[in-house]
Amino acid sequence: MGEPAEVAARSLTPGTSLTRDDAERLAGLLRVVSDPTRLQLLSMLLAAPDAEANVTDLTEPLDLTQPTVSHHLRLMVEAGVLRRERRGKQVWFSIVPERLAAIADILR
Amino acid sequence: MGEPAEVAARSLTPGTSLTRDDAERLAGLLRVVSDPTRLQLLSMLLAAPDAEANVTDLTEPLDLTQPTVSHHLRLMVEAGVLRRERRGKQVWFSIVPERLAAIADILR
DNA sequence: CGTAAATATTGATCGATATCGATGTCAGCC
DNA sequence: GGCTGACATCGATATCGATCAATATTTACG
Numbered sequence: 001m002g003e004p005a006e007v008a009a010r011s012l013t014p015g016t017s018l019t020r021d022d023a024e025r026l027a028g029l030l031r032v033v034s035d036p037t038r039l040q041l042l043s044m045l046l047a048a049p050d051a052e053a054n055v056t057d058l059t060e061p062l063d064l065t066q067p068t069v070s071h072h073l074r075l076m077v078e079a080g081v082l083r084r085e086r087r088g089k090q091v092w093f094s095i096v097p098e099r100l101a102a103i104a105d106i107l108r
Numbered sequence: 109m110g111e112p113a114e115v116a117a118r119s120l121t122p123g124t125s126l127t128r129d130d131a132e133r134l135a136g137l138l139r140v141v142s143d144p145t146r147l148q149l150l151s152m153l154l155a156a157p158d159a160e161a162n163v164t165d166l167t168e169p170l171d172l173t174q175p176t177v178s179h180h181l182r183l184m185v186e187a188g189v190l191r192r193e194r195r196g197k198q199v200w201f202s203i204v205p206e207r208l209a210a211i212a213d214i215l216r
Numbered sequence: 217c218g219t220a221a222a223t224a225t226t227g228a229t230c231g232a233t234a235t236c237g238a239t240g241t242c243a244g245c246c
Numbered sequence: 247g248g249c250t251g252a253c254a255t256c257g258a259t260a261t262c263g264a265t266c267a268a269t270a271t272t273t274a275c276g
Binding site for chain 2: 012013015016017018020023024026027030031033034035036037038039040042043044046047061100101103104105106107108
Binding site for chain 2: 263264265266267268272273274
């Protein structure tokens with residue numbers, strides 16, 4: 001599968017203007033956290049005991065189906081924002097704070 | 109029209125989970141800076157002399173039409189990320205750094 | 217006041233993606 | 247080894263937004 005792409009190559013601040021390619025990569029990362037459902041998921045994970053939760057628990061408060069929630073979780077895992085760990089029948093998700101911070105830092 | 113909406117009401121960190129409404133508002137703000145073209149525009153503005161530029165100058169390096177660039181600039185102005193100032197026939201745009209920082213802070 | 221330059225608006229198109237229902241897969245248990 | 251529970255994948259749909267061409271608006275200038 002490959003590591004979640006080092007980090008953002010080039011942010012906004014460097015004196016030189018952004019390449020289209022760099023801009024698309026950075027926009028792609030930002031888009032991962034620019035969805036209301038994904039923000040709610042992140043928020044729930046932050047508030048959860050031990051800062052982790054499984055798909056069922058994450059689905060319940062949302063007015064969405066389980067496949068939809070799994071889809072959002074997948075996108076965030078692929079972006080390196082979430083960590084995924086299978087324990088028995090359940091799969092637990094937790095935030096990777098450095099990655100979230102790295103995305104925020106794109107705008108500095 | 110109205111002011112650019114105080115700032116983000118509620119960020120990610122508060123112990124309580126995000127409301128749908130709050131999540132949508134925050135996601136809306138993040139989406140404004142989650143587009144490659146808009147990131148390029150922000151980057152060009154940061155690199156520009158006096159940190160400002162007009163529509164023609166901003167359009168030229170991009171492989172896009174002027175209406176498209178105007179559209180992106182409009183979205184960012186409406187979100188409070190850009191300031192707009194007409195000077196003669198031209199309209200000059202510059203970044204509102206606090207607003208950009210406020211958006212970045214959503215993820216903390 | 218008519219013309220040209222700079223920017224805005226409008227209407228249409230097209231691709232991306234959030235969502236769902238249906239189904240597949242995987243892990244524990246009787 | 248079949249059942250059930252937890253999660254993933256698939257295919258279809260529908261909405262949203264980036265983009266364009268065409269046109270309107272605004273401003274200076276002669």
